[in-house]
Amino acid sequence: MKISMQLRYDNDIVGAASQVAELERAGLDLIWVPEAYGYDAPSFMGYLAARTERIGIGSGILSVFSRTPALLAMTAAGVDALSGGRCHLGLGSSGPQVVEGFHGVPYAAPVTRTRETIEVMRAFLRRDKAVDYSGRCVRLPLSADQGSGLGIAMKMLTPPVRPSVPVWVAALGPKNVRMVAETADGWLPMFFVPEWSGRTWGQALRDGAVARDPRLGPLQISAGGLLAIGPDAARARELARSQLALFIGSMGAPSHNYYYNLVSRYGYAREAETIQRLFLSGDKAAAAAAVPPALLEATTICGTESYVKDRIDAYREAGVTHLQIVPVPQDGESEASVVGRLKDLVD
Known part of the structure; x- marks a missing residue:
C-alpha cells in the first residue's frame, strides 16, 4: 500500500512546494494538487516536478467540462515530461454550480462526457494515428453542421514520455463508479468507509470490472481520511x-x-x-x-498505533492501494513525521 495526500497550500503555493519536498523525503508516494475555482493545478504540478525527484504528482481534480480531451492529453504529456514520468491525471465532472456558474458550460451527461474524454485523451497520448472520434459529447473533427467544416483529424505534435499516463476519476454515484471500474486506472472516492464500501459500490464495481480491459490491470483506489496517531x-x-x-x-x-x-x-x-x-x-x-x-x-x-494499523488493514482488504491521508501532528510532530510513522505501519 502506498501513501497519498492532497496538497494544502492556503494561497502560499511556493511555500507548499517546500513542504512537498519534505513529505517526499518522509516517504509520501503521491501528492494530489487540488483545483476548484482558484489556482489551476497544472501550473503548480509543473513547479512541483522541478522541486521533487521521486513523488508522483497528480491533479486532484481537473473537471472534464473545463478542458477539451486534447488539452488534457497535452497537460498530461507536459507534466509527465517535466517530472520524468511521474504524472497522474485525476479527472472528475465537478457539479453544475461550478461548471455552469464559473465555466459557463452546460452540465450535461457527466458520466458519458467523462468516459469519452478518457477515450479521446488516451487516443491522443498513444499517437498511433490521427484522432477521429464520434461520440455523444465529444466529436473530432467537427462536421460542417457543427463548425466550419474545415477541421481535420490530427495527432498530438510531441511524443509523450509515457503513452499511458495513469488516469484517475473522482466518482461517488453508482453509474459513475461503474464507468470508473471499467475505464480508469484509478478511483478517487471521498469519505470512503471500508466496511460500507461493498454495500454502497460493490455491484457497480463488479459490473464495471466485467467490461474492463485486462491491459489496464487492477483498479487502483486512493482513499482514507484525517490521520492522527497516538494515545x-x-x-x-x-x-x-x-x-x-x-x-x-x-x-x-x-x-x-x-x-x-x-x-x-x-x-x-x-x-x-x-x-x-x-x-x-x-x-x-x-x-x-x-x-x-x-x-x-x-x-x-x-x-493508537494498533488502532491505526487495524484501520490500514481494513482499507487494504477493501482494495485501497493508496491510503490518502490528512495528517494531524500531535505534540512535537510535523506532517512529515506523521507520514514517516505511517510508512512504518503500512510496511
Missing part, C-alpha cells in the same frame, strides 16, 4: 466535523449534492437532511455538531 489522537477526529458538515450541507445544490447522497446511502439520510438544513440556514456550528459520531469515526483514522 490521545482520537480527539483529533473532531477536526473533521466541519469538513463533513460543509460537504454534506453545501457542496452542491440541495437537489444535486453527491456527498449528501453518499451519506444517505451509508444509512444516515435523516442526519444528512438535518446537517444540510442547519448549514444552509447559516448555523454551521450546529450542522457540525449534528454529524453522527459513528460517521465521524468511520471516515477518519485517529487513534
